[in-house]
Amino acid sequence: MKAVRIAAGVLALSLVWPLAGNAQDGEPQEVRQQLMEEVGDATGVMGNMLRGRTEYDPQAVIEALGVIEANAAVFPDYFPEGSETGFETEALPAIWENKAEFEERSDELSSAAAELAGAVPEDMDAFAPMFQEFSRNCSGCHDDFRMSDD
Amino acid sequence: MLKRILILLIVVLSAGAATLWAIAAPSELPYTAFEGLSDPDVANGQRIFAAGGCASCHSLEAAGEEGDDDAPPTLGGGHVISSQFGDFRVPNISPSDAGIGDWTFRHFADAMLSGVAPDGTHYYPAFPYSSYALMDIEDVNDLWGYLRTLPASDNMVAAHDVPFPFNVNRAIGLWKYLYMPEPNRVTLESADPMLARGQYLVEAVGHCGECHTPRDVLGGLETDRWLAGAPNPSGEGRIPNITPGGDIGEWSVEDLAYYFESGFTPDFDSVGGSMADVQRGLAQLPEEDRAAIAAYLKAIPAR
Incomplete structure (x- = not known):
């Protein structure tokens, strides 16, 4: 069983590693967009299980949360002065006006992901409300710091 | 003769002004509305x-x-x-x-x-x-x-x-x-009660058109472009087109309902901007209301 877990971990790392590698190059706007893409994909892994589109898999949930924990921890590093515009950025000026709050919120997301990863239940019905609570971190921050799209 | 034309003109203009003044009077609801x-x-x-x-x-x-x-x-x-x-x-x-x-x-x-x-x-x-x-x-x-x-x-x-x-x-x-609107903003082909509920929630209570429909120079809604998207009044970005002709045209009814419930788009981007508050309200509604709103948005004319 332990071997399976290690294998799964290695597999997860090999999937994430190249993306993370690419993300370090490029302009900060591109890097942060890539980081957030990955957060969206990881969220989708969990969300699609809850929508009944894929089978609930606690191990895959833990891996997805690992991506969010890692990306959210470094996300605010990619908002240097001078990167306020360009590359179709949807970052609002509020990020630079309230940098401390922005960084704190991203840290909170990272720790919330770590905490949830340590408490993922075997049963999807038990996970659903936990995911709902966790996902408040997304809109809570997008509300203040990201342009409403299209 | 010229004097008479002038008098006539003044009479016509003041009658017009008086009519406009009367039209513009605030009118309260009749007592019968409360019966x-x-x-x-x-x-x-x-x-x-x-x-x-x-x-x-x-x-x-x-x-x-x-x-x-x-x-x-x-x-x-x-x-x-x-x-x-x-x-x-x-x-x-x-x-x-x-x-x-x-x-x-x-x-x-x-x-x-x-x-x-x-x-x-x-x-x-x-x-x-x-x-x-x-x-x-x-x-x-x-x-x-x-x-x-x-x-x-x-x-x-x-x-x-x-x-x-x-x-x-x-x-x-x-x-x-x-x-001030006629009974409805758009006319729907179907008399499905679920669509009617969705129409009521979107057009009346939810007042979605106030942000999602473009306005003319006097700030009136351009109803022939109902829910077709508009500049964001905050000045940042645009309020999206939510008709079947817009970005969400490819979303299913279930995708829309899930977005209202969870705040997630089908590719798990999350709701942002002023829509985040709106979605928090939608999440508190019974499931059938979210489904009704979704059905309505799929039924309106594509713009």
């Missing part, structure tokens, strides 16, 4: 409150104060809506002396359905009564009952900052004459 109303159903009032997203403008959190998402909202007002016509300060509508504590239901119904204040003046349409005018008075009654249960706030909100000529109150009456 047969029973005690408010507070639970339904709360549902209407969530669908209308009242808290997203009127709560103290909207004005930037810290608050608890799980506690009943305190509707102390103070949020500023900036527009090309001036800055509108959202009023305190909590049950206190600084709010609407001394109102009767008649005052509230006239405000919601006619856009008329207790002192008989017009409200600015920044308060979206041109959508609420489509609401059933029973729901307004229930909403009133729910509002009375919410915490009081002593927050005093300053007056609107609206320059001439937009501060001429009577002129708002002409605006109402031009833009």
